[in-house]
Amino acid sequence: MATRIEHVLTYDAPAADVAAMLSDKAFRDQVCVDMRTVSHSVSIEGGVDAKKVVIEMEQPTEGVPGFAKKFVGATTTIVQSEDWKSPTHGDIHVTIPGKPGEMVGTAVLTEADGVTTETVKLDITVRIPLVGGKIEDLIGGLLIKALKSENRTGRAWLAR
Template identity: 55%
Template sequence: MSRRLVHELIYDAPAAEVAAMLADPAFRQAVCDFQGVLRADISITTPSQGHTEVVIDQWQSTSGIPSFAKTIVGDETNVVQAESWSTPLLGDIVVTIPGKPGDIRGTATLSESGGTTTETVDLAIKVGIPLLGGKIEALISTLLLKALKAENKVGRDYLSR
């Protein structure tokens, strides 16, 4: 089984501006800073015209998470978010926690209407731990939703400059 998370991030800007923001290392670093990431290595490349690769290798504190999860990940955990944008409007997302069972896979799509852009993030969360997998998937879903809301806030601020 897996848990699905679908969330929309709304921006008062054209899709081209949102796509440019998502490909800006300064924006990605601002999101990490806002979320209190302990350290992050951000890599953004364009291997071909219209194709962008984003990798955010980050370390996050696990303070405040339930003890059943903390025993698995420790006091801090490494999270690697990889995005492959085949076009400026469509990206595949893979999030892993190196050395831990499970992953998160899905897509991000940008659609524009009347100068407002909606980024729809659709993720499947899978944790392969018997008995605890479902509880951990629910926890990850909650944490991801919080992260997406933080990204949306930072993004709205970024685009209003």
């Protein structure tokens, strides 16, 4: 059984501008910097209309409860792959290499009156007996925190 999260990011900009931002390597790099990753790499193939984005980041795990430390270690590497078949719909797959879990879902951009919302829906699955559900909840909380950070970075980016 997976844990589902849904989070909405709002931008005071047209969907075309948000799609362009999400296609910009410099923006994706800035998001990783603002999230205080230990290290990261970003690759983007394609453009605004259709793209493949791969972000590999190493994040510190300070503050992670003891039961989860054994699972993630002092730092953890996360690989986020996005496959955007259009400017407004992307399929997301997140893995932690060597760990028994993943996140799978979508990001959808919708615009109304010049304001764009990005709705991210992800199913988090951790295949560890007894503590898998707890770790899924923990990852869900960390993911929401990361999406809020990305939203702050995106709002500042679009306001430039």
